[in-house]
Amino acid sequence: MNIIDVRNLKKSYGQNNVLQGVNFHAQAGDIIGVIGKNGAGKSTFLEILMTVKQYDAGKVVVLNEDIHSLSITQLEHIRKQISVVLQPTQFYKTLKVEELLKLFKAYYQSAVDIKQIIVDFKLEPHRKKYFDKLSGGWKQIVSLAIAFLSEPKLLILDEPTTGLDPHMRNLLWSYITDYNKRTGGTVILTTHNMDEIELYCDKVMLINNGISEVFDTTQNILATGYQSIHAFYLARVSI
Numbered sequence: 001m002n003i004i005d006v007r008n009l010k011k012s013y014g015q016n017n018v019l020q021g022v023n024f025h026a027q028a029g030d031i032i033g034v035i036g037k038n039g040a041g042k043s044t045f046l047e048i049l050m051t052v053k054q055y056d057a058g059k060v061v062v063l064n065e066d067i068h069s070l071s072i073t074q075l076e077h078i079r080k081q082i083s084v085v086l087q088p089t090q091f092y093k094t095l096k097v098e099e100l101l102k103l104f105k106a107y108y109q110s111a112v113d114i115k116q117i118i119v120d121f122k123l124e125p126h127r128k129k130y131f132d133k134l135s136g137g138w139k140q141i142v143s144l145a146i147a148f149l150s151e152p153k154l155l156i157l158d159e160p161t162t163g164l165d166p167h168m169r170n171l172l173w174s175y176i177t178d179y180n181k182r183t184g185g186t187v188i189l190t191t192h193n194m195d196e197i198e199l200y201c202d203k204v205m206l207i208n209n210g211i212s213e214v215f216d217t218t219q220n221i222l223a224t225g226y227q228s229i230h231a232f233y234l235a236r237v238s239i
């Protein structure tokens with residue numbers, strides 16, 4: 001299934017021409033990393049895929065639908081099949097972790113077992129704490145656990161491992177790869193950690209100077225002679 005198909009995407013904020021021709025596609029089951037320097041337009045690109053940000057030109061197909069021509073109801077239908085995790089926020093001040101998970105389980109009408117999610121994400125010691133009293137990393141973990149509750153067709157993650165300690169990074173990545181294998185769900189994420197791209201992503205898109213300068217498998221990139229994706233990034237992107 002064609003999960004995402006983006007052709008010649010353009011987006012400016014006033015005079016700031018952030019995306020000037022991005023081409024990208026994702027098939028069911030792909031795990032794709034989007035990389036580029038600070039301010040390159042990665043979050044902007046993800047927000048367009050989430051159907052929450054307008055764009056100026058080009059074609060954006062999400063879950064087989066050209067989102068430009070969709071009604072609000074059709075867009076809502078698309079959004080129900082997507083889970084997103086943005087940077088940790090101060091939402092849900094008055095709810096405890098377990099209450100939050102139960103709330104979203106009901107909202108998504110999810111068959112996922114909350115007890116299992118609590119075990120999988122090591123949330124037992126935090127289950128009765130208020131969300132806003134958690135550390136930044138644990139807020140991130142709870143947000144990610146919520147994203148998996150809906151068993152989405154498409155999971156969009158903006159810097160999901162920023163702020164996580166090495167064990168929690170591993171835990172998250174094993175959850176992502178397991179979810180991907182179990183459900184065939186597609187994952188698109190941004191990260192500044194090139195080791196994660198090399199270890200876990202099938203493909204990578206480099207946004208540089210507003211365009212999708214490289215869009216290829218990590219295997220093909222390494223086969224061109226770079227020692228690592230980190231070395232590829234340093235060679236291709238200037239400060």
Ligand SMILES: Nc1ncnc2c1ncn2[C@@H]1O[C@H](COP(=O)(O)OP(=O)(O)OP(=O)(O)O)[C@@H](O)[C@H]1O
Pocket residue numbers: 013016018036037038039040041042043044045
């Ligand atoms: N709502 C907005 N209004 C105006 N300019 C914006 C807005 N959102 C982003 N920008 C600008 O667009 C450019 C791209 O921002 P974006 O957040 O997409 O980059 P990024 O690649 O995700 O960066 P980072 O790696 O630092 O998170 C930046 O110059 C930013 O200042």
